[in-house]
Amino acid sequence: MLANLSYRHKTPLAMSLVIVATAAVVAGALVWQGYTQAHLSFIQHSQVLGKTLARTLRPALLHDDVWQAYEILLTPLERSGDAGRALILLDARGQVFAASEPRQFAVLDDFSQAVGDPAVAAMLRPGKVQAVQEGGDGRYLYLRMPVLAEDGTVLGQLVQRYDQSLLAPRFFDVAAGTLTAALAALALLLPLGWLAGKRLAEPLSHLAECLTRVGRELPDAVHCQFPRGRDEIGQLAERFQNMVEELVAAQALEKHLAQSDRLAAVGRLSAGIAHEINNPLGGMLNAISNYRRRGSADPHAEKTLALIERGLVQIRDTVSALLVEAKLESRALTPDDLEDVRTLIAADAQAKHLRLDWDNRIAEVLPLPSVQIRQILLNLLLNAVRASPAGVALSCALAVADGRLRLTVSNAGAEIPERRRQHLFEPYFGEGEVHGLGLWVTYQLVEQLHGELAVDSVPGHTRFSVSLPLDTSHET
């Protein structure tokens, strides 16, 4: 039951319980202390009264004046007028001389017998000091005060008997006061405690809520904000964020790997097909060549052969475009190679009234195969020219950083659709274009050079970035 309750409720509840318990304990202690204090002050007050009365009663005892003693005994009672208080004056023999309750303690009665309480009887043994004694049944409190003559002789004793229930109103006064104060404190503290508890539990329940979203939703859709801090929840939140980030990265990697696998498969397939086609194709082209060398006068046959030869050449071109030859012998890349590409593309750009922002920061020879790099750059630039609307600018940045050559080509064309982007680097045929092998070839070349090819595309801006390691020792 309690285990199923949310900390959002459990923490404020626990906080409130602690506050209530504290208030109860403090109030209880205060009431107890107040009651004890009241009890003590009551006894002290009674002792002062007893002392005064004992002195006043002395002549009455000396002169055997019962009525005077009775009137004196009544004095403190008449004013307060409360029941439960009795004043009894005993003579030297312990017999009642006069009492404020004469019907209960008749004149000359033996007081000990009238009370019938051994504890009280023991207290009454003649003595010159005062004494306080609770009755055996706990109902009454007895105070004894000796009445002394001038020379210190014990003339008699004044006994005050108080019903302990007289203290009840004082107890209730103290209790009511304390209770009021406690309730006021609770009224103030409970909402504060509840609020504090809620605030404490809030990040935890937020974290729990976020955790439940992981798995149900995509990792990159789970956005959770947590207060910063090094407390336990702060650490948990940090771990959680790390976990989500790792999940996002893992998902991206998975996606990338799937794409690479696919591209690699397509590459192997196309290479296999290309080789299978190239062998008979070479044979067929050789056959046509041999036939011509022997000389054939038949113009009709010559026309047919030329048709076949053009078709075969087109097949060979297409196939060779599919079959990216990485192992081509090539010299190292010079800055001039790159400037050549600029010259090559300038004409195309000019035709479409495009401005080419060329930023070439390469001034030395780089240990990279020049042919492949030129083809990569040219393919990207041709694509950019094709994708750009007329009259805008396209840019090309070339630089070396961190041991890598970086080529960046940007254009202001339309965004590449998501559907197309998933298969961007695959061989592409269709929709009227001559062929869509430019990016396929570029990708294959970059892969063979152990580089990376990335694309960012938003409406009005598409950027292809190539990063190639300069250390090519492993390649050859």
Next chain:
Amino acid sequence: MNPARRILLKSAVASLGAAVMPARAGADQPPLLFGTTPVILDEQAAFLARWRVYLETLLRRPVRFVQRGSYREILVMLAGAKLDCAWLCGYPYVRMKDQLDLVAVPVYAGQPLYRAYLIVPAGERATRSILDLRGKVFAFSDPDSNSGWLVPQVELKRAGEDASRFFKKSFYTWGHRKVIEAVAAGLAQGGSVDGYIWDSLARLHPELTGATRVAWRSPTYGFPPIVARRGTDVGETLRHALLRMSHTPPGRALLARLNLDGFAPGDATLFAGIEANWRYLGT
């Protein structure tokens, strides 16, 4: 003279008529010293103040009431010429007859007579006479009181009892009202009081007298008289003023407060019964 007193004076003068001169005229005379004893309910300061104004108006001289805790003190003051007159019990009057002049005797229930009551707590039904109270605690009002001491003493002696040993304990309360209180509270199991006081209290404080029962009523005796020290000249004018009280509305109002009908000139023979008791006890 304070304003309240002046208003009282005015009303008294208006009711008495033009024949009476204002009390102011005699303000320079020495005051009449009037002793009172617990034969009346002397705890009524307001009543005494009004009665004083009334008497001052009639006597044309200041009056000062003197109250003391016991009869004895008043008697001593009277004998020592420290008082001019006093309201005494018949018992001390008969003892000091040669030093005192009888001024007036109050008229109670149509007669200048009263009785002594033997009272016991209300719940106690057995007692019919003081002889039933053997071994009990008994309250006397004052050793100089007829009803509160002399009557029970005589009753016991007539029965052949020794009053000093008859009760387990006895004590004086120095007032009739206090005897009633002592018996009502249960401090004493019996007491002897002035019947007039008991009856008057029964009208004013029925809850107090209701806690007691009158177990026995004595024969009638002369009501406690107002006496003057022999040798003073106040007797005549004071008697005149007292006798007049029942004839004027303010006087009657004061008498009503005292639960009395009026004052009569009285006669020493009224107190023969008390004197006989005194002499019987003395033998």
